[in-house]
Amino acid sequence: MKTKVWLGIGVGILLIAGLAAGGFWWSRRPQVITFSDGSKLTLVAVDYGKKHAPPAVKAAPPAAGSTPTRRNGSFTTTDNILVAWIRQEYDSKQYHFFQYFAYDAAGKTCVPAGFGNGNRQGSEVVAIRIEGFPRRQGKFFLRVLKNGNGGQEWAEQKFVIRNPARGPFASWTAAPLPDTAEDDDLSVTLTKLAAGAPLPYQRDNGNADDPVNKAVQAVFQVERNGHPDTNWEPMTVESSDATGNQVAGAVGQNQWNDQADTVVYQPGLWPDEPAWKLRFEFSQKSNFADAELWTIRNIPLLPGRQMDFYNNRRSATNTAFASADLNGFQVKIFPAMQFSDMPPNAQPQGGLFIQTEPPLPNGMRLTLASLTDDQTNDIGYWNGGWSGGGRNAKSATYNFSLRDLGDATNLNLTLALHKSRFVEFTVKPEPSPGAKAP
DSSP states (O other), X not given: OHHHHXXXXXXXXXXXXXXXXXXXXXXXXXXXXXXXXXXXXXXXXXXXXXXXXXXXXXOOOOOTTOOOOEEOOOEEXXXXXXXXXXXXXXXXXXXXXXXXXXXXXXXXXXXXEEEEEOOSSSEEEEEEEEOOOOTTSSEEEEEEEEEETTEEEEOSSXXXXXXXXXXXXXOOOOOOSSEEXXXXXXXXXXXXXXXXXXXXXXXXXXXXXXXXXXEEEEEEEEEETTEEOXXXXXXXXXXXXXXXXXXXXXEEEEEEETTEEEEEESOOOOTTSSOEEEEEEEEEOSOOOGGGEEEEEEEEEEEEOHXXXXXXXXXXXXXXXXXXXXXXXXXXXXXXXXXSSSOTTOSOOEEEEEEEESOOOTTEEEEEEEEEEXXXXXXXXXXXXXXXXXXXXXXXXXXXXXXXXXXXXXXXXXXXXXXXXXXXXXXXXXXXXXXXXX
């Protein structure tokens, strides 16, 4: 009888151990997301800290015509961040670009997590840096948007990420609005901050209430030297909270009305936090000081291919047309290019390179105060950003895409190199009137 009892207990223990082992195995099963074109993403590892190394995983056999899995190298970060290592598999003959978003469990807010740009390898392991996520929660979700030759597609599945950095955390105290902050001669009063405001465009056309289509709305009043001023506008914003999140975004949709500037921006953070710390960069639009301006006339407009212009984004190798010291920086203007391989009504029609030595630091802005052709007609342009300004770089190159050049043969440019102002607030956002519960 005793033998049977102990045998039964032993079987029970083995059964429990087997179930536990099965549960552990199930929790460690790779999570996979598959798109309609057959491209596949696999979450192979997650790490948190300052040192990050690609996992030693065995890749699935590459698709026909593809090369074996390519793994990014190790890297370190100044602060502790969360990194998701994801294997991307796709048709190497097709362009693929994956964008990742961190969602809280309730689906209230999302923050862009990073990009996984296909390297035409067909199979690669990429590091997705997740710098903003709901750290007070036990888990959150990673949602993926695929862009490619077949258009955009949101994945139906989401990666589930266990939070390795969960609290407890301190709580910040928000200041009541309106709140005023100053930098040098500029005074900015934040009168409203609302989370969940609608964006003027949508990433997910099927769901206007998805947090990916929501933004933060801010309303300011600006004074310079004690007088109302509508010549300054917010350009960027850095948002942080007491849990360690810190994200940056660009400000858009400026609307002045009765001396108040209303803007929307992404990304915000999780509105359940007691307070956000916000650092806004304000930049001047016009009426620059003489020491900030340089006028260059008769810049040659030379024929060239659009591809050549974009291939030269990282190194303007042609000889500079003009150079000068402006506001403490060496600035070079290169001959403009009129694209010879673009139809007459296509945009853009040309390009312009400007180089600074050294690269402009955070807080300095390069603005085309005026750009005209040889008949004084205004030339429209798009700011294409800059390149070459990495660590220890001696210069940076800024490029501008030109519109409606017509029969122009040369250009006249007034350039402004000017200093931004920065103001900080600690505030809790209110719900936007248009925000809905998840």
